Amino acid sequence: MSQSRTIVVVGGGSGGHVYPVLAVVDALKAIDPTLQFVYFGQIGGREHEIVTHAGLLFIGIHAEKLRRYWDLRTILVPVKIAQGIVESLTALARLRPAAVFAKGGYVVFPVAVAAWLLGIPVVVHETDSIMGLANRLIAPFARRVAVSFPRPGTSAAPKFVYTGLPILRRFHAPEIIDRNQPHDRPELLITGGSQGAQPLNTIVAGALPDLTKRYHVTHITGPDDFSRMRQTFEHRNYEPVGYTDRMPELMAAADLVISRAGGTIFELAALAKPAILIPLPTAGNDHQRANASVLAERHAAMVLEQAEATPERLTELVTTLLRDDKERARLGTRIKQFDRPDAADRVAHLILQVAKR
The missing domain is CATH 3.40.50.2000 (Glycogen Phosphorylase B;)
Structure with missing residues (x-):
């Protein structure tokens, strides 16, 4: 591992993105108790309360839904994404984490792009049998893409790895x-x-x-x-x-x-x-x-x-x-x-x- 003992994790928009991240954090802590974690989430997102309650440092990032349709708010999307990339670049350059783990939700896009620009390795996880838009966009920047469902051709594409979905150990x-x-x-x-x-x-x-x-x-x-x-x-x-x-x-x-x-x-x-x-x-x-x-x-x-x-x-x-x-x-x-x-x-x-x- 690089000298950094910090792992940045990112995901938001719903509990379905947050809880698998926390499950992975618990698994990493069990493997290496010296690791430190910082959670990047959307400013104003529901993930803030869940993450801070779990005892993780939270950094808010501006993000905007990647819309598949046109309305007046679509005009602001590039501005919010650019703002999120700059914020992510600043925070990642300060933290210099060993890796970034991105679970899903549109907040992952600016963080993954910033990590790629800084040469920080990214691992993406996809919950669904069809990859979501944000994860599809950041997959080219990722070293590994973990998937929850077994899918044809996964073994032939080394970047894609069938892991299943991390869930709370209590289950x-x-x-x-x-x-x-x-x-x-x-x-x-x-x-x-x-x-x-x-x-x-x-x-x-x-x-x-x-x-x-x-x-x-x-x-x-x-x-x-x-x-x-x-x-x-x-x-x-x-x-x-x-x-x-x-x-x-x-x-x-x-x-x-x-x-x-x-x-x-x-x-x-x-x-x-x-x-x-x-x-x-x-x-x-x-x-x-x-x-x-x-x-x-x-x-x-x-x-x-x-x-x-x-x-x-x-x-x-x-x-x-x-x-x-x-x-x-x-x-x-x-x-x-x-x-x-x-x-x-x-x-x-x-x-x-x-x-x-």
């Missing part, structure tokens, strides 16, 4: 895996992620009167929609939660999970949980539908398109699965194929390898 902890179901009725967990919660919540709201007659429902609404959902429906079998850091415990206790089709897939895989996936239709490059298709092809999850997810259809599908123990067990076994318990370690070793060069 693989024995005390989590063996957790007993705490309620006197089947447990249904619903989570829509930070970007696609509201449309899913609206569908769920229509299904709650029927669902809560038979099941206990824990619903991760997202912080922006918590008040609405709490006021929409009250029942002793309905537990809305705005935000939680107890996802491993909640997921382990569930008999069935309803979720989007992003990084949550790999948390489900870790716990071998049967799931109904409702892909976010507005996701860039339609990557959530692509992710869900990979699982559907292997019969590893039930997939329901948002346009078809009426409250009645959702209730019907939930009821069918919660009555069929054997089918849920089959789904759990099949989704487990996507679990890579050593994903964080694999990514950590990639970072250390490029840092030594």
Whole structure:
């Protein structure tokens, strides 16, 4: 490794980018406790609170969404990106890290470009089966690109390495895996992620009167929609939660999970949980539908398109699965194929390898 003991990590826009970074940081600390970490994130982004709570130094960078369409804000995109590159150059030149690890979100673009200009090696990680726009743009600057899904041709392209998605170690902890179901009725967990919660919540709201007659429902609404959902429906079998850091415990206790089709897939895989996936239709490059298709092809999850997810259809599908123990067990076994318990370690070793060069 170079003389620097600092690793810069960057990712933002959603918890789906932040938590894998923290998992990799934990893996790197376990390998080399002398390493120091600095997190580059978007100014005003949600990642700031999560990262500082985890005890990492946070540096804010100006960034702007890389738009695939034209509106008045598009005019500001080059200005914000240029500002972010200058800020990143200044901070990286001062820190002189051994490597930069970029997880995703549009904040990674100015940081990766600045790192490349300074000759600092970059490792990129992609969550989805289709690479996001920001990661596609920075891949040429990267020494290694780690991917979550096995993809044809990966072995033929040395830059691309199949690692799986780093997730919190608690998803693989024995005390989590063996957790007993705490309620006197089947447990249904619903989570829509930070970007696609509201449309899913609206569908769920229509299904709650029927669902809560038979099941206990824990619903991760997202912080922006918590008040609405709490006021929409009250029942002793309905537990809305705005935000939680107890996802491993909640997921382990569930008999069935309803979720989007992003990084949550790999948390489900870790716990071998049967799931109904409702892909976010507005996701860039339609990557959530692509992710869900990979699982559907292997019969590893039930997939329901948002346009078809009426409250009645959702209730019907939930009821069918919660009555069929054997089918849920089959789904759990099949989704487990996507679990890579050593994903964080694999990514950590990639970072250390490029840092030594």
